[in-house]
Amino acid sequence: MRELRGNQALCEALAQEMANDPRVFVIGEDVAAHGGVYRVTENLLEQFGPDRVIDSPICESALVGAGVGAALVGMRPVVEIQFTDLITIAMDQIVNSAAKARYVHDGAMHVPMVVRTLNLGKGSVYASQALEAWFTHVPGLKVVMPTDPHDAKGLLLSAIRDPDPVIFFESKALYAMRGPVPSESYTVPFDKANVCREGSDATVVSWGSTVPMAEEAADRLTAEGVSIEVIALRALVPFDRQTVVESVCKTGRLVVVHEAVRRGGFGAEVVASIADSDAFEHLRAPIMRVANPGVPVPHSAALHKFALPSVDDLVAAIRRTMSYD
Structure with a gap:
């Protein structure tokens, strides 16, 4: 194609x-x-x-x-x-x-x-x-x-x-x-997330620009014997809650990564969807969020690492959730 x-x-x-x-x-x-x-x-x-x-x-x-x-x-x-x-x-x-x-x-x-x-x-x-x-x-x-x-x-x-x-x-x-990209006209449904990669040890939920970050983190951790399921949300409204719940029921761990500020970010809604679902009793570790800590994104490229989530940040969060048994 x-x-x-x-x-x-x-x-x-x-x-x-x-x-x-x-x-x-x-x-x-x-x-x-x-x-x-x-x-x-x-x-x-x-x-x-x-x-x-x-x-x-x-x-x-x-x-x-x-x-x-x-x-x-x-x-x-x-x-x-x-x-x-x-x-x-x-x-x-x-x-x-x-x-x-x-x-x-x-x-x-x-x-x-x-x-x-x-x-x-x-x-x-x-x-x-x-x-x-x-x-x-x-x-x-x-x-x-x-x-x-x-x-x-x-x-x-x-x-x-x-x-x-x-x-x-x-x-x-x-x-x-x-x-x-197919040449013909086609539609993609809003309410069905894309499971980019299947895994068994932890679920990473992301959207937009952070999906490649999640896939890179999964690649790194595969070399350490950790199997990561990566879910890319296509839409936040409507939110495909069921795909996330089913994945966390399987893996028992969840890390959410997004570019937006952590406080009040949509990651909190993803976390809440697990807290009031059947997946909650399957959790084997605290849920982690990786996001902007709550600062404006600076002009200086040297300062971006203090404002924007990185692959290293995500890998560290996944390792932390894997440390719980």
């Missing part, structure tokens, strides 16, 4: 669905003439014209508001927010308009809108936050985080076709990652 980079897979998903459904359009800063900061919308302007690929002013509240309005009257907008940090400017439109529409109209109106945004990860204290947990707390929103090019395309197609608003978090690492 051919291989694409993550940004190419996302672009292909947009192009195929725009060709398939005339209601789909793209709006955002630099998405048209420039083709997107990371080339996710490259050549879409040439294919579909300025009425469907729209360069917006630098005003996130306005472009998301335009998306909500268009969705309410039957369109299927894909709104791009260049960096996750900038989504804060559009919180009212997302949280109080898009998320509430189906409820306040008793199902008569809904908002089939996708908000694509980027967790940059590092490089700027103002553009490196991972804020996905905020949106999991809002009824009416779905929260999706692709890990690889195959899932990026299939999940984006699922998001565009969904009848409700979807917050679609991408990562810079995903854009450069290469992987097999």
